[in-house]
Amino acid sequence: MSPRDRMINAFDPARADGLSPAAGDLIRRRAQAMGPMYRLLYAEPVEVARASGAEIWSPAGERYLDAYNNVPVLGHSHPAVAEAVAAQLGRYNTNTRYLEPMVVDYAERLLATFPGPLGHVMFTCSGSEAVDLSLRIARRRTGAQGIVVTRNAYHGNSLATAALSPSSGPGVPLDPAVRVIPAPEDAPEVFLAALEAAICDLQRHGFGLAAVLFDSVFSSDGLWLEPAGLLGRAAGIARAQGGLWIADEVQPGFGRMGHGLWGFDRHGVVPDLVALGKPMGNGLPVAAVVTRPEHVADFGREARYFNTFGGNPVCIAAASAVLDTIVAEGLVDRARRVGDGLRAALEDLALRHARVAAVRGAGLYLAVEFRDPETGVPDPDTTLAVIGDLRRRGILISGCGAAGNCLKIRPPLCFSAAQAEELSSAIDLALGTLAPGGA
Known part of the structure; x- marks a missing residue:
């Protein structure tokens, strides 16, 4: 199945049995009541109990850094x-x-x-x-x-x-x-x-x-x-x-x-x-x-x-x-300043990870494109692997591009320089876990 045939970074409902009993039961109830059109993000969906600024917490108290959600443009629960x-x-x-x-x-x-x-x-x-x-x-x-x-x-x-x-x-x-x-x-x-x-x-x-x-x-x-x-x-x-x-x-x-x-x-x-x-x-x-x-x-x-x-x-x-x-709150200027620093950090990653073909964007809207370093072919598998690794590290992000081979970085505008550093460091670690020949 190509990226065009599915939502990038979508949860596969067939994997609900691999989750906790409570999460699996909620997913089954959701499918029964709401039907097949609704999609969840991530191989292990995120359950939300509360959110503030650029952070989300699960009912169990797990903290996630939200580097994806531009709906609360000011930050969650402003x-x-x-x-x-x-x-x-x-x-x-x-x-x-x-x-x-x-x-x-x-x-x-x-x-x-x-x-x-x-x-x-x-x-x-x-x-x-x-x-x-x-x-x-x-x-x-x-x-x-x-x-x-x-x-x-x-x-x-x-x-x-x-x-x-x-x-x-x-x-x-x-x-x-x-x-x-x-x-x-x-x-x-x-x-x-x-x-x-x-x-x-x-x-x-x-x-x-x-x-x-x-x-x-x-x-x-x-x-x-x-x-x-x-x-x-x-x-x-x-x-x-x-x-x-x-x-x-x-x-x-x-x-x-x-x-x-x-x-x-x-x-x-x-x-x-x-x-x-x-x-x-x-x-x-x-x-x-x-x-x-x-x-x-x-x-x-x-x-x-x-x-x-x-x-x-x-x-x-x-x-x-x-x-x-x-x-x-000077959020336009903040987007420029924090975004410039984040882009510089991501461009530094590109020098150390051959899969990173390009870093694009401005302000707090950036894309990291992955391609096979030998063939130049778009590499959506690396995109999904990095998204999944970040999810396990408590960072939420998703993908974009016709081939599904780009990370989509689009956090609330309250994103701080420290949070940007947390994100770039986690991407560095995620790429470092991949085998040299593939995702």
């Missing part, structure tokens, strides 16, 4: 979010069809973090909904249907977004109006040429081009940031053919990259639509689409949009606390 949510729950919780100032205040604050042309925000509950709404707007605005994505992209799990997420696997067919191109990797000119060819193919088949939809740092494809300005060139190609550029900021957004709040900032171009998600409420279900007003004017008059829970005051209280805390 008191500012907990207090804001509890206070608002004690007052009221309605929806955006009632007049109240909190959602307007937050909308204005959020828009102030974006370039001027992006002037409207619409709230959803998840990144999947945000991408779905972006598609509706783009198709309405352009009158076309075609979408271009990258070959291992993940953009959501709704009917529409799963159909343009190749990483969902062969059991989820792509929409006929979707074209897939390689991520930039080390060949940006190939990426741009493939984009032009995909647009031509969409036009030849009568779909036209509604939008190009790219994660701003190509997260699921293995984290490709270079060269700066590449997405501006891609947006120019799309716009010349009547399409829009949707920037998926669900993973790189809210300061993770250590240089401003948004991943697209480094490319010197303003998107047409931006989809926000996971980190926005530090674990509360709030997400959004940010757009240029001209793109949504007709849509708002004729198609309209309402989301019962999107932008509810309790979740907006959480989102507002996230923006406050990012500034108050």
Whole structure:
């Protein structure tokens, strides 16, 4: 089974009998009640009792360093979010069809973090909904249907977004109006040429081009940031053919990259639509689409949009606390400083471990790529071996990339220099346990 046919680092339910009686029983009950669609991480799943900052504890008191979870972008159980949510729950919780100032205040604050042309925000509950709404707007605005994505992209799990997420696997067919191109990797000119060819193919088949939809740092494809300005060139190609550029900021957004709040900032171009998600409420279900007003004017008059829970005051209280805390705790600068130190330590590992083919990323979003040192073939077995070894050492991490051969390092932004050193040292030890010829 290839990495494309399974979730990287997924637990195999057939191995439940090898766990403790309590864990095995819980897994069996979970499967019975919740069905086969849900997946657990790690060969030995982690049971959570409490969490704080970048640390998680099991019911037995085992401590784990969380180097993977960007949903609580500030850190697990952040008191500012907990207090804001509890206070608002004690007052009221309605929806955006009632007049109240909190959602307007937050909308204005959020828009102030974006370039001027992006002037409207619409709230959803998840990144999947945000991408779905972006598609509706783009198709309405352009009158076309075609979408271009990258070959291992993940953009959501709704009917529409799963159909343009190749990483969902062969059991989820792509929409006929979707074209897939390689991520930039080390060949940006190939990426741009493939984009032009995909647009031509969409036009030849009568779909036209509604939008190009790219994660701003190509997260699921293995984290490709270079060269700066590449997405501006891609947006120019799309716009010349009547399409829009949707920037998926669900993973790189809210300061993770250590240089401003948004991943697209480094490319010197303003998107047409931006989809926000996971980190926005530090674990509360709030997400959004940010757009240029001209793109949504007709849509708002004729198609309209309402989301019962999107932008509810309790979740907006959480989102507002996230923006406050990012500034108050200097988390963008912290992501840069701690991330720079972590990247330097990982690059030092690459000099001592032949399997490490590359270290990529910025801020607190890094990838370590593994390849066979003799053949250069992607090495997902080493990825899984390192993930498993780290899990046994009490460090949580996962993988990414079309071949499943990259570690995905994406901790909460409160990650400290000491925790970064703990992580890099553990990766060093994990690689040192592997046999020279294989994982």
